[in-house]
Amino acid sequence: MANKVEFGISNLHVGTYTVDDQNVVTMGTPYHQKGAVSFSPSADSNENNFYADNIAFFSEYTDGAISGDLTVALFDDEFKTSFLGYATTADGGLAKIKNATKPKVYISFEVKGDTQQRRVIYYNCALGAITREYTTIEDTKTPNTEAISMTCAGDNATGICNAVYKPGDSGYSTLFTNPSAPAL
Numbered sequence: 001m002a003n004k005v006e007f008g009i010s011n012l013h014v015g016t017y018t019v020d021d022q023n024v025v026t027m028g029t030p031y032h033q034k035g036a037v038s039f040s041p042s043a044d045s046n047e048n049n050f051y052a053d054n055i056a057f058f059s060e061y062t063d064g065a066i067s068g069d070l071t072v073a074l075f076d077d078e079f080k081t082s083f084l085g086y087a088t089t090a091d092g093g094l095a096k097i098k099n100a101t102k103p104k105v106y107i108s109f110e111v112k113g114d115t116q117q118r119r120v121i122y123y124n125c126a127l128g129a130i131t132r133e134y135t136t137i138e139d140t141k142t143p144n145t146e147a148i149s150m151t152c153a154g155d156n157a158t159g160i161c162n163a164v165y166k167p168g169d170s171g172y173s174t175l176f177t178n179p180s181a182p183a184l
Contacts, residue, residue: 003113011110012036025181035073125152155182
C-alpha cells in the first residue's frame with residue numbers, strides 16, 4: 001500500500017560520488033550525519049515556448065538539476081573534513097579553507113509515511129558552504145541549526161537525479177550501507 005502522506009527526515013547519509021573516464025560510477029562508503037532537520041529540494045525547470053499563428057503553438061518544460069538547502073542540528077567535524085575540505089590547524093582547531101576542493105557526493109535519507117517508511121537518494125551533488133546564525137539565549141533555549149546549499153546534477157550517463165525506495169525494493173535494505181550506482 002502506498003503512502004498518502006509523508007513526514008519527517010532521519011538517517012541522513014552522505015558519501016562520495018565519483019565517475020571515471022569510462023562513466024563508471026563509484027559510490028563511496030556512506031557516512032551517517034546525525035541531526036537531520038530538513039531538506040528542501042526543488043527542480044530547476046525552464047519553460048520553453050514556441051509561438052506561431054499568434055499563439056503559444058508548442059510549450060514544454062525542461063528539467064535541470066535539483067537544488068535545495070540541507071539543514072542539520074550541527075555538521076560534525078568528520079563531515080566537514082571529508083566533504084567540505086576543512087582542515088585541522090597546527091594548534092588543533094578546525095579551519096574552513098577558502099576555495100577548498102570538495103568531492104561530489106550523494107545523499108540518502110529516510111522519510112516516514114502513514115503506512116511505510118521510504119528511503120531516498122540524490123546523486124552527483126555539489127555542496128556549498130555552511131551557513132548558521134549565532135543567537136543569544138532568551139527566556140527559553142532554542143537550538144541553532146546549520147544549513148548547506150546543494151545542487152544535485154544527477155547521473156550524466158542515465159539521467160537519474162534521485163530515486164525513492166519502499167520496503168521490499170532490492171535497493172532499500174542496502175541504501176545506508178552499500179548503495180547501488182544509478183542504473184536503469
